[in-house]
Amino acid sequence: MKEISGNTRLFGILADPIHHVKTPQRMNEHFAGISFDGVCVPFHVRPEGLAAAVEGLRRLENLGGVIVTIPHKTAILELVDDATPVARKIGAANVVRREADGRLVAHMLDGEGFVRGLQTAGVSLEGKSAYLAGAGGAANAIGFALVQAGVSRLTIANRTVSKAEDLKARILSLHPGAAIAIGTADPSGHELVVNGTSLGMKPDDALPLDAGRLTPDQLVCEVIMQPRDTALLLAAQARGCKVHYGAPMLACQIELMAQMLGVAGAE
Numbered sequence: 156m157k158e159i160s161g162n163t164r165l166f167g168i169l170a171d172p173i174h175h176v177k178t179p180q181r182m183n184e185h186f187a188g189i190s191f192d193g194v195c196v197p198f199h200v201r202p203e204g205l206a207a208a209v210e211g212l213r214r215l216e217n218l219g220g221v222i223v224t225i226p227h228k229t230a231i232l233e234l235v236d237d238a239t240p241v242a243r244k245i246g247a248a249n250v251v252r253r254e255a256d257g258r259l260v261a262h263m264l265d266g267e268g269f270v271r272g273l274q275t276a277g278v279s280l281e282g283k284s285a286y287l288a289g290a291g292g293a294a295n296a297i298g299f300a301l302v303q304a305g306v307s308r309l310t311i312a313n314r315t316v317s318k319a320e321d322l323k324a325r326i327l328s329l330h331p332g333a334a335i336a337i338g339t340a341d342p343s344g345h346e347l348v349v350n351g352t353s354l355g356m357k358p359d360d361a362l363p364l365d366a367g368r369l370t371p372d373q374l375v376c377e378v379i380m381q382p383r384d385t386a387l388l389l390a391a392q393a394r395g396c397k398v399h400y401g402a403p404m405l406a407c408q409i410e411l412m413a414q415m416l417g418v419a420g421a422e
């Protein structure tokens with residue numbers, strides 16, 4: 156890392172708790188890789204302190220922006236001056252750019268990170284049929300990004316069906332021509348199968364979908380990073396499917412975050 160000086164541009168990550176975050180390490184590696192004079196540091200901010208912290212960020216003239224994670228991804232939208240249409244529709248953001256005049260602009264990159272991860276692995280989404288389990292935060296971002304990336308149709312299945320219906324309606328409001336259906340636990344008939352739920356983090360979790368219906372032509376993808384080999388991915392491999400792990404979704408966001416924060420120009 157370059158020596159921090161009076162010229163160094165500041166970036167941070169807002170989270171509570173903070174100890175587990177990996178973004179500063181990855182972002183600082185990225186800065187070093189492109190010889191960018193910047194530093195990313197952890198900001199431990201509790202929910203009740205978020206508004207005051209964000210107000211303070213506006214006054215930091217050498218701040219490029221912040222990454223936002225749990226539990227602030229939804230609350231941040233109320234505190235910024237502007238947000239991209241997709242972040243507004245998702246109802247959450249994970250990156251905030253500070254403009255030169257102190258205005259704060261929010262965007263959500265989780266879904267784009269997921270799509271970039273697949274593309275980096277050589278998977279093209281254009282024209283593919285996709286099944287998405289879940290309608291929570293991660294699934295929302297992925298649902299919008301899959302449609303944006305050009306899937307031919309998207310099936311959303313969630314335990315709470317009303318949340319899947321709501322996600323479908325919000326995607327359609329941004330992409331009126333999209334082919335979106337509400338599905339069951341059966342993922343058959345889709346080229347791409349994505350677990351966007353939190354099921355699989357704990358050893359005794361149920362599977363997020365009916366793995367007995369998976370077929371060898373399908374690519375099965377995870378959002379869960381820990382464990383790497385979730386029960387779903389193991390079941391998918393046992394049925395002859397290709398798998399895509401949860402880690403690239405985050406790894407591929409570092410470059411996207413840097414671009415959003417205006418760092419890419421240094422490359």
Ligand SMILES: NC(=O)c1ccc[n+]([C@@H]2O[C@H](COP(=O)([O-])OP(=O)(O)OC[C@H]3O[C@@H](n4cnc5c(N)ncnc54)[C@H](OP(=O)(O)O)[C@@H]3O)[C@@H](O)[C@H]2O)c1
Nearest residue numbers: 289290291292293294314315318352353378379401404405
């Ligand atoms: N790889 C990455 O970069 C990345 C980024 C963001 C998140 N994630 C991971 O994505 C996962 C989901 O996070 P999130 O923020 O989307 O969580 P969330 O907003 O709480 O959503 C959880 C989802 O899981 C479903 N679910 C939870 N327990 C269930 C159960 N017992 N049976 C059936 N469905 C269940 C929920 O269904 P209901 O709607 O019915 O409750 C909902 O669809 C987490 O593991 C998180 O670590 C990964």
